[in-house]
Amino acid sequence: EDQVTQSPEALRLQEGESSSLNCSYTVSGLRGLFWYRQDPGKGPEFLFTLYSAGEEKEKERLKATLTKKESFLHITAPKPEDSATYLCAVQATRGKLIFGQGTTLQVKP
Template identity: 90%
Template sequence: EDQVTQSPEALRLQEGESSSLNCSYTVSGLRGLFWYRQDPGKGPEFLFTLYSAGEEKEKERLKATLTKKESFLHITAPKPEDSATYLCAVQVGDYKLSFGAGTTVTVRA
């Protein structure tokens, strides 16, 4: 059975305190791993797609990496505006996304 597990469930950071979020997955035939950001009351906003182990993508203070069993989202020197829920999803088959429950990040000034 395909599974996506995100940890921790919640993360409280001080502004400037770097950290990492984990997404572990067990799927047969990974087609792609996606990271989204979701603000309260809004839909998920696309961040990155990773396709193969060893791949890395960066955007501002965020960097996503992928291994054969997990992905990490590194937040470097976070700011309060980075506070959000970060969702990880794996593509199962040609189009279905299987999502983790998310990690809620709170960055205090």
């Protein structure tokens, strides 16, 4: 069964304290791994797509990496405005995305 597990569930950082979020997955025939950011009361906002092991993508203070079993979202020198829930999802059959439960990040000034 296709499955996505994110850890930790919650993460508190001081401003400037770098860290990583983990997304472990099991899927038959990965067509893509996606990272989204979700702010309270809003729909998820697309961040990255990764398609193959070894691929990396960056956007401002965020960097996403992919292996055959997991993906990491690295946050370098975070700011309070990076506080949000970060969702990981995999795409297997057709267009359906399977989401993890998310990691809620809080960055304190």
